[in-house]
Amino acid sequence: MTGSAAPPTFRLAYVPGTTPGKWVRTWDERRPDLPLALVAVSAAEASDVLRDGRADAGIVRLPVDRTYFSAIPLYTETSVVVVPKDHLVTAAEEVVVADLADDVVFHPLDDVLDWTELPGQPAIERPATTEDAIELVAAGVGVLVVPQSLARLHHRKDLTFRPVVDAPQSSVALSWPEEATTDLVDDFIGIVRGRTVNSTRGRTKPESEAKDKRRDDGGAARRKPPPGKKPAGGRTRGGSGTPARRGRPRRKS
Incomplete structure (x- = not known):
């Protein structure tokens, strides 16, 4: 079985x-x-x-x-530079790529930023992962530019980060x-996308719902005459619904 x-x-x-x-x-x-x-x-x-x-x-x-x-x-995402807490860039609220010119900037093999030109000084070897690069930053060897979410994911008490306003973003x-x-x-x-549970996004409704809808709409359609067509029972006076009476034409004196 x-x-x-x-x-x-x-x-x-x-x-x-x-x-x-x-x-x-x-x-x-x-x-x-x-x-x-x-x-x-x-x-x-x-x-x-x-x-x-x-x-x-x-x-x-x-x-x-x-x-x-x-x-x-x-x-x-905003891109940030991850640095030791005593690094010079921590004196500013945000930095630019040029502020990292004298630093070794790691470019790990799993980097997700599309650099046209790498910032700072190149490292001797590229770290295999972002996590490995974070370890090197903690050792005081260099700095790392990553999306802010990755800086938070690999947060350490001895490290901090600052936004890099002109770096590529992810x-x-x-x-x-x-x-x-x-x-x-x-x-x-x-x-x-935040659609509600009742949103069908164009999906076909069940046949039972479609029949109910036709039944409801049909009653309203029968009660309301189409545009340009006189209601049954003749003309009305003042919209009251009472048929207008026809009288004899008055004779000329």
């Missing part, structure tokens, strides 16, 4: 720094019959996970291949394979 098949789930991939929790809670409230499973992925592997069908949709970092994926931009989006836009994906899109 074989075991029963696993119950269906909606699988949502998410990359480091993103926080899908509020959307997951809304999904759980609206679809208690269908669990939502979170799939943690790196920014680099998110596209492969969606292509392979290991997740139905994902909270990812742009850009994505728009010839294959659909994407709904959600927000753009945008976050909901993405999924365009050819795999299922009803479940559409349901999650509605949650992300």
Whole structure:
């Protein structure tokens, strides 16, 4: 005797720094019959996970291949420089890239910022991950520019960060394979976009609802004559609904 098949789930991939929790809670409230499973992925592997069908949709970092994926931009993050608490840049509320010219600025292999020109002094080696780079910053070897969510994700008590106003920024989006836009994906899109539970987004209503609607509208249509057509029973006086009386024409004297 074989075991029963696993119950269906909606699988949502998410990359480091993103926080899908509020959307997951809304999904759980609206679809208690269908669990939502979170799939943690790196920014680099998110596209492969969606292509392979290991997740139905994902909270990812742009850009994505728009010839294959659909994407709904959600927000753009501020970029910050992560430094030791005694670093000179902490004297300012925000900095520019030029303020980092004399610092070793790490560029980890999983960097999500699209630099046209790397800031500061290059490191001897590129750290494998952002987490590794954070460890080097804590050791006083250099600094790191990342989206603010990643600075918070890898927060340490001995480090702080400041906004870098002219650094590249990272945008976050909901993405999924365009050819795999299922009803479940559409349901999650509605949650992300803030649609209410009663919104159908153009979906066909059940036939019973359609019949009720036709019945309600039909009664109103019968009571109200079409524009330009006289109501049954002849003319009325003053809109009272009483038929106008016809009298004999007066004779001329």
